[in-house]
Amino acid sequence: MLKISLDKLDKLFEAISASQTLYIPVDREDGAAEYKKYENGMKLSSALNTLRSAKDFFFPQTENLVDFKMEGQNIEVIDVREESEDFVIFGVRACDARSFTILDKVFLAEPVDSYYKNRRDHGTVVTMACTRPTETCFCGTFGIDAAAPEGDAACYSDGESLFIEAHNEKGQKFIDSISSLLEDGDTAKLEAVRAKTREILKKLPLANLTTDNFGGDKLNEYFNSDKWGELSESCLGCGTCTFVCPTCQCYDIKDFNTGHGIKRFRCWDSCMYSDFTKMAHGNPRLTQLERFRQRFMHKLVYFPANNNGEFGCVGCGRCLAKCPISMNIVKVMKALEVK
Amino acid sequence: MQEAMINKAKQLLADGTVDRVIGWKRGEFAYDITPAVFETAEELEKEFVFDDFTAANVSKYLVKESKKEGKILAFLKPCDTYSFNQLTKEHRVVRENVYIVGIPGGPKLDAEKIKAKGITGILGVKNENYTLKIDTVYGEETMPFYEAILDKCATCKSKKHVVYDELIGDEGEVLDSNRFDMVEKLENMTAQERYDFWRGELSKCIRCNACRNVCPACTCEKCVFDNPNSGVENKAPADSFEENMFHIIRAFHVAGRCTDCGECSRVCPQHIPLHLLNRKFIKDINSLYGEYQAGEDTTSRAPLNDYKQDDCETTVVHERGVE
Amino acid sequence: MQVNDNKDFQPLIVAFCCNWCSYAGADLSGTNRLNYPTNVKIIRVPCSCRVNPMFILRAFQRGADGVILCGCHPGDCHYTSGNYFTRRRMTLLFSMLDFLGIERDRTRVEWVSAAEGAKFAATMNEFTEAVRKLGPNRRLEDLRCRKQ
Numbered sequence: 155m156l157k158i159s160l161d162k163l164d165k166l167f168e169a170i171s172a173s174q175t176l177y178i179p180v181d182r183e184d185g186a187a188e189y190k191k192y193e194n195g196m197k198l199s200s201a202l203n204t205l206r207s208a209k210d211f212f213f214p215q216t217e218n219l220v221d222f223k224m225e226g227q228n229i230e231v232i233d234v235r236e237e238s239e240d241f242v243i244f245g246v247r248a249c250d251a252r253s254f255t256i257l258d259k260v261f262l263a264e265p266v267d268s269y270y271k272n273r274r275d276h277g278t279v280v281t282m283a284c285t286r287p288t289e290t291c292f293c294g295t296f297g298i299d300a301a302a303p304e305g306d307a308a309c310y311s312d313g314e315s316l317f318i319e320a321h322n323e324k325g326q327k328f329i330d331s332i333s334s335l336l337e338d339g340d341t342a343k344l345e346a347v348r349a350k351t352r353e354i355l356k357k358l359p360l361a362n363l364t365t366d367n368f369g370g371d372k373l374n375e376y377f378n379s380d381k382w383g384e385l386s387e388s389c390l391g392c393g394t395c396t397f398v399c400p401t402c403q404c405y406d407i408k409d410f411n412t413g414h415g416i417k418r419f420r421c422w423d424s425c426m427y428s429d430f431t432k433m434a435h436g437n438p439r440l441t442q443l444e445r446f447r448q449r450f451m452h453k454l455v456y457f458p459a460n461n462n463g464e465f466g467c468v469g470c471g472r473c474l475a476k477c478p479i480s481m482n483i484v485k486v487m488k489a490l491e492v493k
Numbered sequence: 494m495q496e497a498m499i500n501k502a503k504q505l506l507a508d509g510t511v512d513r514v515i516g517w518k519r520g521e522f523a524y525d526i527t528p529a530v531f532e533t534a535e536e537l538e539k540e541f542v543f544d545d546f547t548a549a550n551v552s553k554y555l556v557k558e559s560k561k562e563g564k565i566l567a568f569l570k571p572c573d574t575y576s577f578n579q580l581t582k583e584h585r586v587v588r589e590n591v592y593i594v595g596i597p598g599g600p601k602l603d604a605e606k607i608k609a610k611g612i613t614g615i616l617g618v619k620n621e622n623y624t625l626k627i628d629t630v631y632g633e634e635t636m637p638f639y640e641a642i643l644d645k646c647a648t649c650k651s652k653k654h655v656v657y658d659e660l661i662g663d664e665g666e667v668l669d670s671n672r673f674d675m676v677e678k679l680e681n682m683t684a685q686e687r688y689d690f691w692r693g694e695l696s697k698c699i700r701c702n703a704c705r706n707v708c709p710a711c712t713c714e715k716c717v718f719d720n721p722n723s724g725v726e727n728k729a730p731a732d733s734f735e736e737n738m739f740h741i742i743r744a745f746h747v748a749g750r751c752t753d754c755g756e757c758s759r760v761c762p763q764h765i766p767l768h769l770l771n772r773k774f775i776k777d778i779n780s781l782y783g784e785y786q787a788g789e790d791t792t793s794r795a796p797l798n799d800y801k802q803d804d805c806e807t808t809v810v811h812e813r814g815v816e
Numbered sequence: 817m818q819v820n821d822n823k824d825f826q827p828l829i830v831a832f833c834c835n836w837c838s839y840a841g842a843d844l845s846g847t848n849r850l851n852y853p854t855n856v857k858i859i860r861v862p863c864s865c866r867v868n869p870m871f872i873l874r875a876f877q878r879g880a881d882g883v884i885l886c887g888c889h890p891g892d893c894h895y896t897s898g899n900y901f902t903r904r905r906m907t908l909l910f911s912m913l914d915f916l917g918i919e920r921d922r923t924r925v926e927w928v929s930a931a932e933g934a935k936f937a938a939t940m941n942e943f944t945e946a947v948r949k950l951g952p953n954r955r956l957e958d959l960r961c962r963k964q
Contacts, residue, residue: 717870811920
């Protein structure tokens with residue numbers, strides 16, 4: 155496999171950013187990691203994952219769809235779409251990489267979302283294998299191997315060198331563009347590191363969580379479960395879980411009146427909000443119980459029902475870490491599960 | 494303490510004083526504790542928890558719970574009693590339906606602070622003489638207890654319970670806290686520095702509304718930011734202006750009612766120091782209109798519902814501090 | 817220090833005027849043929865107390881460079897005490913805007929009675945000049961509302 159010494163990472167980033175925009179996870183002052191546009195001198199974060207997920211690159215929180223300009227009786231419709239520039243996201247973890255597959259199923263299915271596709275076509279996802287998974291990780295539940303992430307190209311570190319391999323044409327093109335910095339390397343040590351990571355993954359507290367008893371055919375058992383009341387009673391109805399989630403894809407489209415025109419934009423929506431999917435007749439989910447149920451039913455039942463059994467969760471653990479009252483998909487699965 | 498609380502709850506359930514108990518429920522890990530309502534002794538035995546991570550203020554749940562049939566037992570920490578009192582004052586809770594047992598307060602721990610030290614794979618956390626022994630997937634780690642406490646506990650204002658039906662443990666005192674230090678530090682910066690500071694912080698906002706929804710003072714049935722007819726409803730900060738507007742209005746709407754319980758900053762997934770906005774209002778109210786602690790009593794007039802004929806003019810803002 | 821008076825800049829000033837005193841004061845300044853800048857757009861409100869902090873912020877959002885709130889003199893409120901509440905509320909709001917680093921001179925409260933046409937005109941001239949010196953509102957503007 156091709157490799158580069160870890161102390162030459164700066165050179166690698168400089169080389170990538172010379173030809174296209176590069177985003178890497180960097181540490182913020184408060185210790186959390188976030189993706190930043192690479193500038194010389196930035197250090198790659200050693201954190202396991204970024205606070206916000208990587209879905210922002212393809213599905214940003216807000217995005218302008220179309221502008222209307224009004225002059226007298228005339229309304230001019232302005233298409234604000236522009237061809238996205240090429241960009242590379244470096245250091246995406248296995249869970250987030252899988253989330254793109256899930257988002258693709260939503261946005262690239264007919265009718266194709268051209269805003270999303272534009273960015274997807276121009277973005278190269280370079281993943282990074284995990285070596286220090288944490289207690290909130292449960293990607294294994296969804297068949298994800300944190301030591302062998304997907305993505306256009308994948309990187310693995312053995313503590314001394316960074317190994318890179320391509321998974322598809324886009325990834326190969328990426329590697330070709332930096333090949334002058336790479337050399338052939340021996341992967342014996344790397345294999346030992348990966349084996350060790352897999353050992354750790356098995357020892358994690360959530361390693362035994364399975365989706366065996368969930369799926370598209372479990373609608374009635376779970377929808378009418380009497381556990382929902384107890385599970386949702388302390389839910390604050392905030393949107394933290396949905397906004398840090400790499401796979402939550404619900405959005406709302408709104409018009410903003412600028413005083414001299416209209417900007418039609420879309421923004422993330424959260425099923426936890428009281429005005430989620432509000433229609434002319436009002437709101438279909440009147441209580442927090444129903445809204446809470448929607449989120450988990452969507453991930454564990456509705457999504458697999460519509461997508462050949464694929465679940466709408468990747469086990470990144472962000473909601474486990476961030477929920478203000480620590481109610482999360484793992485607790486829901488454990489409480490709900492009927493064996 | 495946990496034992497004493499469970500026994501007290503069981504006793505009050507058994508003798509019919511209360512029908513339900515609100516407290517905290519154990520989670521998957523050491524720190525992921527969820528507020529919960531218990532109805533039976535068995536549930537209490539199995540899941541009730543009170544430890545260094547039970548920081549959540551349960552007062553706000555009582556808005557809903559106290560309107561249900563029967564009486565509910567609430568275990569309130571000193572800071573929680575201020576919130577409860579304020580809610581009583583605003584007629585948002587039915588006082589008669591709540592049996593309050595005052596319990597000692599923090600300092601409580603912040604799992605995020607432990608994680609920020611690079612300690613990952615946390616399986617268990619033990620406090621041994623104010624050193625945390627943290628059992629992780631990668632072996633045992635230690636860190637000083639006081640480096641992992643919540644910000645809201647580090648600037649605790651009072652250990653006194655302002656309302657209770659009975660107490661477990663000793664009654665504390667109102668503390669001489671340093672809670673306005675950071676506000677003062679910001680006040681002494683230049684306008685440009687303050688602007689840069691707040692832009693840096695507020696631009697992190699993802700508008701999850703956790704700060705608003707957790708706030709015991711935010712109890713509007715329909716928030717102006719959720720109301721499509723208000724003209725300011727928005728689900729995402731589409732522009733920096735909207736970030737500013739949301740946080741100014743959020744803090745303003747609880748000005749004079751905020752007890753400084755610190756929940757807003759505790760729950761912020763982006764670690765924005767939102768309590769500083771609330772404290773700025775508290776500090777201003779104290780210095781301009783006289784010392785006032787929201788939640789201390791249930792009868793006094795709130796500073797923004799009150800006035801004096803010789804109040805200062807708005808120009809006071811122009812006359813002090815750094816431009 | 818660089819001196820920049822922004823001489824060519826035409827700020828947009830929003831003036832909230834209470835129906836009973838300040839709006840009548842503005843009227844009087846008009847009937848007296850006193851000049852005040854056309855930059856000032858007056859919004860009539862039943863009482864200065866009607867102005868909620870959101871109004872001030874929304875004015876800035878939609879392109880105001882300065883917002884001034886005028887009401888009856890303390891003690892003269894048509895509703896007895898409305899302006900006393902306004903005073904506390906706006907003091908806290910302006911202090912918060914200052915805390916967030918927004919220029920102090922963009923906001924003001926002035927008490928103008930129905931008899932003070934001259935004061936109204938003078939206040940508006942003075943305030944417009946102060947905001948002109950500050951230049952366009954950038955710290956509390958909504959970029960989407962900026963006219964290209």
